[in-house]
Amino acid sequence: MDTTPSRDWDDAFANMAHVPGSAQLPSKWAARAAAYRESGLRIEQDVPYGDHPRERFDIVWPDSTPKGLAVFVHGGYWMRLDRSYWTDLAEGARACGWAVCLPSYTLAPEVRISQMTRQIGKAVTAAAARVAGPLRLAGHSAGGHLVSRMICTDTPLAGDLVGRIDHTLSISGLHDLRPLLHTEMNKTLHLDLAEAAAESAVLHRPAGNRRLTAWVGGGERPEFIRQAQIIAQIWEGLDADTNCIVEGLHNHFTVIEGLRAVDSAITKAFIEK
Numbered sequence: 001m002d003t004t005p006s007r008d009w010d011d012a013f014a015n016m017a018h019v020p021g022s023a024q025l026p027s028k029w030a031a032r033a034a035a036y037r038e039s040g041l042r043i044e045q046d047v048p049y050g051d052h053p054r055e056r057f058d059i060v061w062p063d064s065t066p067k068g069l070a071v072f073v074h075g076g077y078w079m080r081l082d083r084s085y086w087t088d089l090a091e092g093a094r095a096c097g098w099a100v101c102l103p104s105y106t107l108a109p110e111v112r113i114s115q116m117t118r119q120i121g122k123a124v125t126a127a128a129a130r131v132a133g134p135l136r137l138a139g140h141s142a143g144g145h146l147v148s149r150m151i152c153t154d155t156p157l158a159g160d161l162v163g164r165i166d167h168t169l170s171i172s173g174l175h176d177l178r179p180l181l182h183t184e185m186n187k188t189l190h191l192d193l194a195e196a197a198a199e200s201a202v203l204h205r206p207a208g209n210r211r212l213t214a215w216v217g218g219g220e221r222p223e224f225i226r227q228a229q230i231i232a233q234i235w236e237g238l239d240a241d242t243n244c245i246v247e248g249l250h251n252h253f254t255v256i257e258g259l260r261a262v263d264s265a266i267t268k269a270f271i272e273k
Contacts, residue, residue: 169270
């Protein structure tokens with residue numbers, strides 16, 4: 001039986017190769033996030049949720065008693081970046097009265113993706129103990145995968161905590177990990193078929209509150225649009241309240257920019273009913 005992939009899966013996931021000037025983006029993100037942290041807002045940094053040096057989160061606090069806790073999990077294909085690149089993305093939700101948690105997690109190849117899922121479960125649990133009220137989860141790219149896994153039936157979260165989650169926003173999220181088996185990045189991720197299937201939200205049933213929005217840019221790689229569509233379609237068939245939003249011509253990186261603004265469509269989707 002021929003198991004040779006029928007398409008170029010490396011190109012299917014190659015976001016930076018298809019966005020001009022993308023090599024300069026990480027330094028831009030880091031500088032913008034650092035300036036935000038120095039802006040005088042109340043930001044609690046390096047809060048531990050475990051023993052590993054990367055098991056830390058920051059909380060950006062609103063000006064008054066929080067309406068609840070909004071969590072944003074960063075992307076980077078489970079191999080790159082950390083929370084410090086994205087602090088300013090908290091501003092939209094913070095200005096609307098939410099406390100915003102930004103966790104880091106251990107990256108591949110030091111740990112497997114299944115361990116990252118458990119780490120985000122620990123981070124959400126620890127942060128939720130500090131903030132009363134409802135929970136909103138959002139994540140970008142690999143982070144979209146990780147927050148989607150929080151509302152699967154095998155979630156690492158306790159049942160009462162799952163009950164507090166009233167909306168999950170997966171932005172350019174990866175919900176079917178099996179194609180990654182055919183990529184060069186799997187030399188770092190070390191996925192096998194069993195783990196790829198176990199970590200694919202589309203192969204699980206949703207748990208707890210079943211409201212999920214899959215958000216993706218219309219200018220992204222077609223695979224990311226497919227990944228957004230399939231979780232919305234499959235979970236709708238499992239009686240979840242799902243929505244798939246393909247926003248304009250945004251690419252994989254501009255699609256999250258709106259989280260910095262109070263009145264953007266993506267911020268409203270994140271923290272409004």
